[in-house]
Structure formats: C-alpha cells, structure tokens
Amino acid sequence: MGASPDHSREAGSGFGVLARLAAPVVASRLGIMAMGLVDTIIVGRHSTAELGYHALAWAVTGVVLTTALGLLNGVQVMTSQAIGEGRAADTGAILRRGMIYASWIAVGFAAFLAIAGGPLLVTFQMAPGLAEGATLVLQVQAVSLIPIIIADAGLFWLEAHGRALPGTIAMWLANIVNLIVNLWLVPGGNMLGVEGAAASAWATFASRLFLLVVLAFVILRWNRAREFGVFTPAPRDPEAARAMRTVGYGAAASYFIESLSFSAMAVFAGWISVTAVAIWAVVINVAALVFMVPLGLSVATSVLVGRAYGARDRGAMLASAGQGFAVTTALLLLVSLGVWFEPELIAAAYSRDPVVIAGIASAMVLSSLFFVADGLQVVASQSLRARSDIVVPTATHLFTYVVLMMPLAWWLGVKTGGGVDGLIWAIIAASLLSAVLLWGRFILLGRRPLPPAADAAVPASAPA
Numbered sequence: 001m002g003a004s005p006d007h008s009r010e011a012g013s014g015f016g017v018l019a020r021l022a023a024p025v026v027a028s029r030l031g032i033m034a035m036g037l038v039d040t041i042i043v044g045r046h047s048t049a050e051l052g053y054h055a056l057a058w059a060v061t062g063v064v065l066t067t068a069l070g071l072l073n074g075v076q077v078m079t080s081q082a083i084g085e086g087r088a089a090d091t092g093a094i095l096r097r098g099m100i101y102a103s104w105i106a107v108g109f110a111a112f113l114a115i116a117g118g119p120l121l122v123t124f125q126m127a128p129g130l131a132e133g134a135t136l137v138l139q140v141q142a143v144s145l146i147p148i149i150i151a152d153a154g155l156f157w158l159e160a161h162g163r164a165l166p167g168t169i170a171m172w173l174a175n176i177v178n179l180i181v182n183l184w185l186v187p188g189g190n191m192l193g194v195e196g197a198a199a200s201a202w203a204t205f206a207s208r209l210f211l212l213v214v215l216a217f218v219i220l221r222w223n224r225a226r227e228f229g230v231f232t233p234a235p236r237d238p239e240a241a242r243a244m245r246t247v248g249y250g251a252a253a254s255y256f257i258e259s260l261s262f263s264a265m266a267v268f269a270g271w272i273s274v275t276a277v278a279i280w281a282v283v284i285n286v287a288a289l290v291f292m293v294p295l296g297l298s299v300a301t302s303v304l305v306g307r308a309y310g311a312r313d314r315g316a317m318l319a320s321a322g323q324g325f326a327v328t329t330a331l332l333l334l335v336s337l338g339v340w341f342e343p344e345l346i347a348a349a350y351s352r353d354p355v356v357i358a359g360i361a362s363a364m365v366l367s368s369l370f371f372v373a374d375g376l377q378v379v380a381s382q383s384l385r386a387r388s389d390i391v392v393p394t395a396t397h398l399f400t401y402v403v404l405m406m407p408l409a410w411w412l413g414v415k416t417g418g419g420v421d422g423l424i425w426a427i428i429a430a431s432l433l434s435a436v437l438l439w440g441r442f443i444l445l446g447r448r449p450l451p452p453a454a455d456a457a458v459p460a461s462a463p464a
Contacts, residue, residue, distance in 0.1 A: 084310020
C-alpha cells in the first residue's frame with residue numbers, strides 16, 4: 001500500500017505541520033530527561049556524595065546509550081523516506097529489522113558496561129572514593145539500557161509515521177512510575193538493600209521496562225499496523241538492512257563523539273574537586289533538559305526533510321529545514337533568558353549545600369550562552385542525515401567536540417584553574433562552530449539538484 005496522498009505535501013505546508021509533529025516529540029524528549037531530572041534532584045537532596053556517584057555513572061552510561069540510539073536512527077530516516085516515496089507498506093519490515101537490531105545492540109552494550117564500566121572509572125584516578133561509589137550505580141544503569149534501547153526503536157518508528165503522541169503519553173506515564181519508585185527507594189534504604197544513587201538507578205530500570213511494555217501495546221493495537229506489515233516477517237533484504245545501518249553508523253558516530261566529549265567534562269570536573277563534580281552534574285542535567293527541546297525539533301524537522309527528500313521535492317525540503325531553524329532559535333532564546341535571570345532558583349532545586357548552590361548559579365548563567373548554538377547544530381545534523389548526507393555531520397562533530405572542545409576544556413578548566421566555568425567556555429566555542437559549519441553544509445547542498453530516487457537506496461554522503 002502506498003503512502004497517504006498528503007504525506008509528500010506535508011513537508012512544505014508551513015509551521016503548522018512542524019508544530020503538530022514537533023510538540024509531542026519535544027514533550028517525549030522532555031519526558032526522557034524528566035527521568036534524569038527527578039533522579040538528580042532526589043539523589044542530590046539526599047546526599048552530595050551520592051549525587052557525584054550518580055553523575056559519574058551517567059557520564060559513562062550516557063555515552064553508551066546515546067551511541068546505541070544513534071545506531072537506531074536509520075529506523076526513523078528509512079521510515080520517513082519510504083513514506084515520502086509512497087512505500088508506506090514497507091515500513092513494518094523496517095520496524096521488525098530495527099527491533100531485532102535494537103535487541104542485539106541493547107544486550108551487547110549492557111553486558112559491556114556492566115563488566116567494564118567500573119574498572120574504566122577507576123582508571124581515571126579521580127577524587128578518592130568517587131569511582132568506587134559510582135560502580136554499583138553504573139552496573140544497575142547498564143541493566144536498564146536493555147528496555148530503553150528496544151523501546152526507542154518503536155518510538156522512532158511511530159514518530160516517523162507522525163504518531164508521536166502515543167509515545168509521549170507512554171513516556172510521561174513512565175515518568176510517574178520513576179517518581180514513585182524513586183521516592184520509595186532513595187531516601188532511606190529498602191527491601192533491595194540499596195539507597196541513594198543505586199536505588200535511583202533501579203527506579204530508572206522499572207520505568208524503562210514499563211515504557212517498553214506500553215509502546216509494544218501501542219504499536220500492536222494500532223489499526224494500521226497490519227497494512228504496514230508489522231505482523232508480517234520482514235523479507236530478506238540485505239540492501240535495505242545495510243541502508244538502515246549506514247544511517248545509524250553516521251548518527252552513532254556523531255552521538256558517541258559528542259556524548260564522549262561531554263562525559264570527559266565529568267572526568268575533568270573529577271580532577272578539580274568533589275564539589276566541581278556536583279556542580280557539573282547539575283549543569284549537564286539542566287543543559288540536557290534544555291537540549292531535549294531542539295532534539296525533539298530536530299526529529300520533527302528530519303521527518304519532514306526525509307519525506308521531502310523521498311519525494312524529491314527540494315523546495316519543501318529547504319522550507320522544512322528553515323522552519324526548524326527558526327523555531328529552534330526562537331524557543332531557545334526564551335529558555336536562555338529564563339536561565340540567565342533565575343539561576344539561583346535552579347540551583348536551590350538541586351542542593352542544600354550553600355557552596356554548591358553558589359557554584360551552580362554562577363555556572364548556569366554562563367551555560368545559557370551555548371543553548372541556542374547547541375540546539376541549532378543538532379537540528380542541522382539531523383536534517384543532513386534525513387537527506388542521506390551521513391559523513392560530514394560526523395566529521396564536523398569529531399572536529400568541533402574532540403579536536404577543539406576537549407583540549408580547550410582541559411586547558412581552561414583544569415590546567416589554568418578556571419574550574420567548571422572553564423569547561424563551559426569550551427562548550428560555547430565548540431557548539432557555535434559546529435552550528436555554523438553544519439548549517440553552511442545544508443545550505444550548500446540545498447543549491448544542488450537532488451539525485452533520482454534509485455540513488456538514495458543506500459545513503460552516502462554527498463560530495464563535499
């Protein structure tokens with residue numbers, strides 16, 4: 001069965017389509033971060049030391065999780081392009097391949113992290129007790145990777161079909177589960193024999209398992225699932241499977257580079273002091289929460305760009321990307337102003353320690369300077385992948401976040417004694433450069449004719 005007639009026209013139909021798709025996607029991504037926000041606040045108010053354990057464990061887990069989700073990016077891109085090409089009936093096969101792929105990724109990454117994560121933390125030689133305290137937390141978080149990675153494959157597929165709202169509802173129901181279990185487990189020990197950060201990690205596992213079950217129910221009960229081939233075994237198609245993985249490889253490499261770079265900041269903070277780790281934990285938590293807004297917008301923008309690319313409608317593709325740029329800029333300017341003017345309010349929510357509160361407030365003011373640039377670079381990179389430009393976004397992230405940001409952060413934050421503020425200045429420089437390079441790339445490609453549909457079967461970077 002072909003795509004519904006309006007699919008190819010949606011990409012160029014104005015801000016309304018972007019808003020209708022982006023709103024639930026943004027809400028869903030905010031739901032992902034709300035789990036981390038709840039964990040950080042509850043653990044931080046319980047103990048500053050436990051907050052440090054929580055932050056370090058997440059620094060490692062976050063790299064693995066974002067890399068895994070990048071590998072699954074092909075599920076969304078291939079589904080969007082198939083719809084744009086009038087092949088909606090093939091999207092069930094894409095989902096089935098994606099779920100199998102996600103299961104292998106989830107189990108492999110979880111096993112690796114559970115075994116190697118603790119020793120990896122120890123090798124960084126941070127402040128005494130930090131690595132040892134974070135190891136158990138890291139092991140529990142490794143287990144919780146399995147349900148969330150598999151669940152996100154289904155979530156990406158629904159979003160490509162424009163059905164982001166059911167996933168959003170499921171995500172926020174999972175947040176309620178996370179809050180309840182956190183409040184039960186964290187404060188004072190329980191039947192599991194854990195408290196603090198480790199208890200919070202078990203709450204995360206419970207909520208992610210709940211999310212997986214609900215999303216499976218949503219997909220299987222969708223009245224159009226059968227016509228899309230969800231219940232039919234996917235035909236053997238090595239080329240289609242390779243195309244899906246190729247998109248994922250590029251996204252995963254970018255996500256790995258960026259998340260590894262930001263996780264290195266946690267190690268740098270550990271070289272500074274225990275208090276610096278606690279301050280950095282809040283900075284990165286707030287920044288990640290803010291980042292969910294442009295991340296959601298990037299998903300919506302890339303779905304529309306992917307559909308337009310599949311339909312070979314260059315005007316609609318450029319219009320969709322431009323709308324994503326404008327909305328992202330406007331929203332993040334508002335968020336940045338809010339953080340700039342109320343840093344003390346944010347700090348007080350995370351800690352009761354006056355020293356930590358003062359450090360958080362100072363760092364939040366500075367952090368507000370990179371929100372817009374960081375958001376624009378992710379919208380640009382996702383838009384490039386949606387039009388099958390895979391290599392350049394990854395190379396750009398490698399240069400800006402590894403070659404530039406990491407050495408600069410070490411120099412400004414550790415070597416010259418700039419502390420957490422020095423780390424943030426490095427992020428500002430890297431994010432700004434990344435945004436300029438990626439949007440320049442998209443504009444350059446937008447001036448060229450699109451390849452015929454047959455050339456897009458296996459994504460590859462357009463020539464530089």
